[in-house]
Amino acid sequence: MTPSLFSRPAWTAIIVCAIVLALLPILNLTFAPDHALHVSSYTVALVGKFMCYAMAALALDLVWGYTGILSLGHGVFFALGGYAHGMYLMRAIGKDGVYQSNLPDFMVFLDWKTYPWYWSFTEHFWYAMALVVLVPGVLAFVFGYFAFRSRIKGVYFSIITQAMTFAFMLLFFRNNTGFGGNNGFTDFKRILGFSITAPTTKAALFLITLAALLGAVVLCRWIVTSKLGRVLQAVRDSESRLMFIGYNPLWFKLFVWTLSAVLCGIAGALYVPQVGIINPSEMSPGNSIEMVIWAAVGGRGSLLGPIIGAFSVNGLKSWFTGAFPDLWLYALGLIFILVTLFMPQGVLGLAKQFQRKREAA
Template sequence: MTAAKPFARADLLARRRLFSAPAWLGLAAAVIVLALLPLLNLAFPAGHALHVSSYIVALLGKFMCFAIAALALDLVWGYAGILSLGHGLFFALGGYAQGMYLMRAIGRDGVYHSTLPDFMVFLDWKSYPWFWAFTEHFWYAMLLAVLVPGALAFVFGYFAFRSRITGVYFSIITQALTFAAMLLFFRNDTGFGGNNGFTDFKRILGFDITAPATRAALCWTTLAALAGSLVLARAITQSRLGRVLTAVRDSESRLRFIGYDPQGFKLFVWTVSAVMCGIAGALYVPQVGIINPGEMSTQNSIEMVIWVATGGRGTLIGPIVGAGAVNAVKTWFTSVFPEFWLYALGLIFVLTTLFLPQGIVGLARQVAARRSRRKP
C-alpha cells in the first residue's frame, strides 16, 4: 500500500496540469495560424496569392466571438450540468454596451447631425436616459459589458439555485427570461433602438472601424480573448472547484449528502459564464456592425447549445470546434438555400445526437484510442 502512494500523487499532479506539452504546442500553433490571417490581409495587396480578404478576416473574428460564447456555455452545461437556453441574452447585453459607445463615437456624423443617435432624434428624445450615462468613454462601456451580464446572472442564479430549480425547469426559465428581455428591447420607448437596434458605426477609439488595420486589431483582440477564456476555463475545470462542479453534474443530491452546498459553486461558474458571453458580445458588435434584439432570440441560444453538442460537450476544445464548424456550414448554406437553414440546423442536431453523442472531439479521441491500442 505504501508503494502506491507516490504513483497516486504523480497521477493527481498530472491531472492538475493545465495542458500537456503537446496540447500547449497545438494551441500555440493554432494561435499563430489564426493570427497570421489578418497579417496577410495587411501585408499583401488584393490579387496577390497570399492575400486574405477583409471578408475572411471579419468572418474569422465573428466565428471566434461565437467560440467564446460556446466555451462559456460548455463551462456550465458540460461541467456543471446546467443547460441554459438564455446565454444569447448575456451575449446581447455585452453587445449593447459596446454598441452604445460606438453610437456615441459617431458624434455629429449621423443623418441628423446631432450629438444624440439618429434613433433618439427620430423618436424626439432630448437627452440620453440615465443608464447610458458615461458610455461615451470606452472603458466604462467595457465595464458595463462585463458587469451588467454578470450582475443579471448573479441575481437570477441566486434565486434559481436557492430554490433548487434544476433540469428542464431551469432551461425553460432561462428561455423565458431571454424572450421577455427581447420583447423589452424591441420597444422604441426604452432607449435601445427598437427593431433596428444600433448600427452605422464609424469609429472605435478614434480609428475608422472599417479600415483594414482596425479590422485586424479587432480580430487579434478577439483571438487573445478566446485564448484567455480557454485558459481560464481550463484552470477552473482542473481545480478542486472543477471536480465539485463535475460532482454537481453527476449527482447533486449525493454531493449534498456528503456535506457540500452546491449553490455557491453553481452560482460562481454561472456568473463567470455570463461574463464571458458579455465579453464575446462586446467584441462581436464592432466586427459585424450591428446589434439588435434579434441577438436575444431563443433561436440564437439554441444554436449555442448545438455548437457545444456538435463539438463535444465537456471538452472545452469541442465547443470552439463546433462553433467554427456549424457557423462555416451556416455561412455557406444561407448563401445557397437561406430559407432551409433552420431545417438543416435541426438535422445537424439530430444527427449529432444519434451518431456523435460525444461530438467531433469525442470521435477524434475514440479514433486515437483505437489506433493506440492497435500499435502494440
C-alpha cells in the same frame, strides 16, 4: 497532482491554430488584393465573428459540460455585452450621423431630448467596458441566486432561461426603451478615435478577439482542473451526494453561472465592432439554442469541443445560407439529431475514439 486536460498534441494544435489565425489580418494588410497570399477583409471579419461565437460556446460549456446546467438563455448575456459596447460606439459617432445631433439618429427620430439615465457616462470607453462585464454578471447573479436557491434544475431551469431571453428580446424591440428598437445600434464610425472601418482597426480587433479567446480557454482550463472544477463536476454528476458530504452547491453553481455570463458578455462586446450592428434578434431563443448545438457538435465537457463546434457549424451555415438559404434550419436540426444519436460526445469525442482504436490495434 493537477490533472491534465489537454495532451501535448492538443497544446501543439492550439498553438498552431493560434499562429495561423494571427496571420490572417497580417496577410490582409501586407499583400495586395491580387496577390496569392492576400486574405480578404471579408474572411478576416468572418473568422473574427466565429471567434466571438467560439468564446460564447466555451462559456456555455463551462456551465453545461462541466456543471450540468443547460442554459437556453445565454444569448441575452451575449447581446447585453454587445449593447453596452454598442452605445459607446453610437456616442462616438458624434455629429456625423444623419441628423448631425449629439444624440444617436434613432433617438432623434423618436423625439428623445436627452439620454436616459442608464446610458449616462457611456461616452467613456472604460465605463462602457465595465458595463460589458457588470450588466451580464449582475443579471446572471440575481437570476441564478433565486433559481439555484429554489433548487430549480434540469428542464425547468432550461425553460425559464429561455423565457428570460425571450422577455428581454421583447423589451429591447420596443422603441420607447432607448435601445434602438428593431434596428438596434449600427452605422458605427469610430472606436477610441480610430476609424472602425480602417483595415488596421479591423486587424487590431481581430487580434484582441483571438487573445480574449485564448485567455478564456486558459482560464476555463485552470478552473476545471482545479479543486473547484472537481466540485463543479460533482454537482453535475450527483448534486444530492455532494450535499450529503457537506457541500452547499448554491455558491459553486452561482460562481460558474455568473462567470459564464461575463465571458458571454465580453464575446458580445467583441462581436459588435467587427459585425457593425447589434439588435434584439441576438436575444432570440433560437440563437441561444444554436450555442447549445455548437457545444454538442464539438463535444461538451471538453473546452476545445465547443470551439470546434462553433467554427464548423457557423462555417457550414455561411456556405449553406448562400447555396440553400431556405433549408438551413432543417439542416441545423438534422445535424443536432444525428450528433445526439450517433456522436453523443461530439466531433472531439469521435476523434478520441478513433485514436484509442488505433492505439489498441
